[in-house]
Amino acid sequence: NAGVTQTPKFQVLKTGQSMTLQCAQDMNHNSMYWYRQDPGMGLRLIYYSASEGTTDKGEVPNGYNVSRLNKREFSLRLESAAPSQTSVYFCASSDNLSSYEQYFGPGTRLTVT
Amino acid sequence: AQSVAQPEDQVNVAEGNPLTVKCTYSVSGNPYLFWYVQYPNRGLQFLLKYITGDNLVKGSYGFEAEFNKSQTSFHLKKPSALVSDSALYFCAVRDSYTGGFKTIFGAGTRLFVKA
Numbered sequence: 001n002a003g004v005t006q007t008p009k010f011q012v013l014k015t016g017q018s019m020t021l022q023c024a025q026d027m028n029h030n031s032m033y034w035y036r037q038d039p040g041m042g043l044r045l046i047y048y049s050a051s052e053g054t055t056d057k058g059e060v061p062n063g064y065n066v067s068r069l070n071k072r073e074f075s076l077r078l079e080s081a082a083p084s085q086t087s088v089y090f091c092a093s094s095d096n097l098s099s100y101e102q103y104f105g106p107g108t109r110l111t112v113t
Numbered sequence: 114a115q116s117v118a119q120p121e122d123q124v125n126v127a128e129g130n131p132l133t134v135k136c137t138y139s140v141s142g143n144p145y146l147f148w149y150v151q152y153p154n155r156g157l158q159f160l161l162k163y164i165t166g167d168n169l170v171k172g173s174y175g176f177e178a179e180f181n182k183s184q185t186s187f188h189l190k191k192p193s194a195l196v197s198d199s200a201l202y203f204c205a206v207r208d209s210y211t212g213g214f215k216t217i218f219g220a221g222t223r224l225f226v227k228a
Contacts, residue, residue, distance in 0.1 A: 004156070031214055042220040043157075043203070050214040058215070090156050096214055100164070100207055101147055104156030 001026050006091050006105035013081040013112045021076040021108050023091030029103070031096045032074035034058075034066060036087040037107075043090070049074055050096065081112045115140045117206050119219035126194045127227050134189040134222045136204030145207035146187040147216070148178055152200045160202075163187060174198070194226045 004025045013019055025032065034046040035058075045058030049068040063085060065077045074093075078085060088109050092102040116139045126132045138144055145164050149157040161172025168180045178189045189202060201221050208215040 033215075040220075043218045045215060048214060056214075092157075094216075100145055101159040101162055102149075102157075102216060103159065104149075106156050107154075 003027065004091055004093055004103050004105035006089075006108050008108060009106065010109050011111070013078075013110065015082060015112060017081050018077065018079050019081065019110075020078075021089055021091075021110075022073070023075065023105060024073045025091075025093040025103070026072065027093060027095070027103065028071070029093035029095050030071070031094045032068065033092040033094075033102065034064070034074070034076045035090045035092065036060065037090060038087050046076065046089075078110075081110075083112045086110060086112045115206060115208055115217055117204050117217050117219040119202075119204055119222045121222050122220075123223045123225065125225045125227065128196050129193050132191050132194040132198070132224065132226070134202050134204075134224060136187045136189065136219060138185050138187060138204070138206050140206055144180075144185075144187075146178075146180065147205040147207075148172065148176070148187075148189050149203045149205060149218075150174075150200050151203065151221075157203060160189070194224075196226045196228050199224055199226045 007022045030051045033048045035043045044060045047066040049055045052071045067075045091105040094102040118137045147162045148160040151157045163170045163180045171177045204219040205216045
């Protein structure tokens with residue numbers, strides 16, 4: 001099992017450009033999450049999807065959109081990138097019916113200039 | 114509001130000595146508590162969890178954590194630290210207000226183990 005995979009690993013954008021971060025899990029988990037990690041700020045939840053077909057805002061949703069494409073895939077879109085969105089982005093998944101712990105992808109390091 | 118606090122930004126310990134990374138929590142109802150570890154340039158990895166049962170929980174890589182309801186604490190421990198344990202450690206609690214779909218993470222504690 002690959003677990004949680006994310007693409008790309010690194011990305012540099014200019015202000016105003018758009019991009020989509022891809023995430024997929026092969027653990028048949030029902031819930032998926034997008035976080036950003038900034039120095040001194042810990043992990044902050046951007047959006048989550050409790051189950052296929054649903055998405056909800058987290059702590060810092062402004063400037064982002066998400067799509068739960070199917071049970072495996074959960075993408076994060078930046079429509080018009082801003083320097084404040086420079087961060088490391090992590091996708092995670094969990095089985096919220098029985099085990100609850102989250103499994104994280106390797107992250108995407110995004111720089112917006 | 115539900116919250117998690119890790120009072121130490123950094124913990125330093127010599128290899129072979131016991132280590133403790135502290136965590137306190139505030140939740141409504143029964144707490145579901147977790148520890149995660151993050152190595153440089155990697156995603157978080159699940160170490161262990163407390164849902165119910167024994168207050169001493171054993172996890173990966175020789176780590177254990179002690180749940181203390183009266184002190185609302187869930188400290189991470191290891192009897193003998195290794196240099197390879199040096200990493201960033203996060204305590205977390207399941208957010209029951211959102212039906213348990215969200216997890217609240219602490220700010221993280223950086224552990225340095227010196228040879």
